[in-house]
Amino acid sequence: MRLGCHIxxxxxxxxxxxxxxxxxCETIQVFVSNPRGWKQSDILPGDIDAFREGCRSGGIEPVxxxxxxxxNLAAPEGEVRDRSIASLVMNMEAAARLGSSAVVTxxxxxxxxxxxxxxxxxxQAVREALRRSPEGVPLLLETTAGSGNSVGHLFExxxxxxxxxxxxxxxxxxxxxxxxxxxxxxxxxRKGLEDTLRKLDEEVGLERLKLVHANxxxxxxxxxxxxHEHIGEGRLGMETFSILARHPVLRKLPWILETPEMTVEWDxxxxxxxxxxxxxxxx
Ligand SMILES: [Zn+2]
Ligand SMILES: [Zn+2]
Numbered sequence: 593m594r595l596g597c598h599i600x601x602x603x604x605x606x607x608x609x610x611x612x613x614x615x616x617c618e619t620i621q622v623f624v625s626n627p628r629g630w631k632q633s634d635i636l637p638g639d640i641d642a643f644r645e646g647c648r649s650g651g652i653e654p655v656x657x658x659x660x661x662x663x664n665l666a667a668p669e670g671e672v673r674d675r676s677i678a679s680l681v682m683n684m685e686a687a688a689r690l691g692s693s694a695v696v697t698x699x700x701x702x703x704x705x706x707x708x709x710x711x712x713x714x715x716q717a718v719r720e721a722l723r724r725s726p727e728g729v730p731l732l733l734e735t736t737a738g739s740g741n742s743v744g745h746l747f748e749x750x751x752x753x754x755x756x757x758x759x760x761x762x763x764x765x766x767x768x769x770x771x772x773x774x775x776x777x778x779x780x781x782r783k784g785l786e787d788t789l790r791k792l793d794e795e796v797g798l799e800r801l802k803l804v805h806a807n808x809x810x811x812x813x814x815x816x817x818x819x820h821e822h823i824g825e826g827r828l829g830m831e832t833f834s835i836l837a838r839h840p841v842l843r844k845l846p847w848i849l850e851t852p853e854m855t856v857e858w859d860x861x862x863x864x865x866x867x868x869x870x871x872x873x874x875x
Contacts, residue, residue, distance in 0.1 A: 593837065594618040595806075595866050597849045597859045598658065605639045605690075609646030615859045619846045620647070621656040621696065624686040628661060630675055633686050640689050647691075654693030654846055656732075656803060659683045664700030665717040666710040666743045673713070676700065677721050684725035694730040694802060696766050699744040699753075710743040715756045722762060732802055734766040737774035737811070737818035745775035745816065751795030765796050768805035768850075769836060770821070773828060776814035780832045789841060804847045806833070806866060822851050822858065823865040830869060837870035 596619035601608045605622070612620045625633040647655060659680055667673040680697060687695045702710025722731065733753065738745030750765060757763050769779065777791070778784030792798065808826030811817025824830040836842055851862045 606642035613650045621848045657687040659697040666700040680721040688726040701741040732764045732766040737771040738816040747795040764802040766803040770807035770809040774811045833869035
C-alpha cells in the first residue's frame with residue numbers, strides 16, 4: 593500500500609512535489625488547473641520536467657491527476673457538456689505529459705432528468721472523451737456520495753457505464769471511503785466490507801479498482817452527505833480504517849488522502865493514522 597495526499601499546486605507543480613516530500617507521501621494526486629474554473633491548464637514544459645524529476649528523486653509514484661469540480665459528464669447536450677469533455681481531455685493530455693498513472697473524475701449530476709438518463713449521458717461523454725484522449729492514460733470513475741442529483745453513488749450505475757466499454761482497458765474505478773459509506777454501503781465491519789466489495793466485484797469487477805480515496809465521513813451511513821473528515825474522527829473511525837487497510841484487495845492499492853485543512857501538520861497526522869491502521873511503523 594502506497595500512501596499519499598492530494599496536494600495543492602499553487603506556486604507551480606514542482607512546489608507540489610516539495611509539499612509531498614515534506615509530508616512523507618509515497619504517492620500524490622494533483623489538479624492541473626484551478627478546480628473551480630474552466631480555465632485550461634497553464635503548466636509549462638519546464639514545470640513538467642521539474643515535476644517528473646522531483647517525483648522520481650522523491651520516490652513518489654504513482655501520480656494521479658484529479659479533474660476539476662465543475663466537470664459534468666451527465667449534463668445534457670450543450671455548453672456544459674462540451675466544456676466538460678474538453679476539460680477531461682485536457683486532463684488526460686496533461687496526465688500523459690506528467691507521466692501520471694491515471695486521471696480521476698467525478699461523473700456529475702443529471703440535473704433532475706433521472707439516474708437512467710444521467711448514466712446514458714455519462715457513457716456517451718466518456719466515449720467521446722476517450723476517443724479524443726491519448727492512449728495509455730487510464731481514466732478512473734470515482735464513487736460518489738449521491739448528494740443532489742449526482743451520478744455514480746450506486747455500484748449498479750458504475751457497472752452499467754463500465755460494461756458499455758468491454759474492450760476499453762483504460763477505464764477503472766476509484767473507491768472513496770467517505771463517499772461509499774455515505775452512499776449507503778456498510779464498510780465498518782469485516783462482513784460489511786466483504787459484502788460491499790462483493791457487490792462492487794459483481795457490478796464493476798475488482799480488477800477495475802485502481803485507487804482508494806481515504807477519507808473519514810462526517811455524514812452517516814446512507815446520508816448521501818459528501819463531507820470529508822480527518823481519519824478516525826468521523827463516522828468511520830480508526831477501527832474501520834484498520835479493517836480497510838488490512839483488506840487483501842484494498843491494501844494492494846495506492847491510497848490518497850483528501851481530508852480537510854491540507855496543512856503539513858494535518859496531512860502528516862492523517863498519514864500517520866493510516867500507517868497505524870495498516871500496522872506499519874513511522875516513515
Ligand atoms: Zn475522493
Ligand atoms: Zn468527497
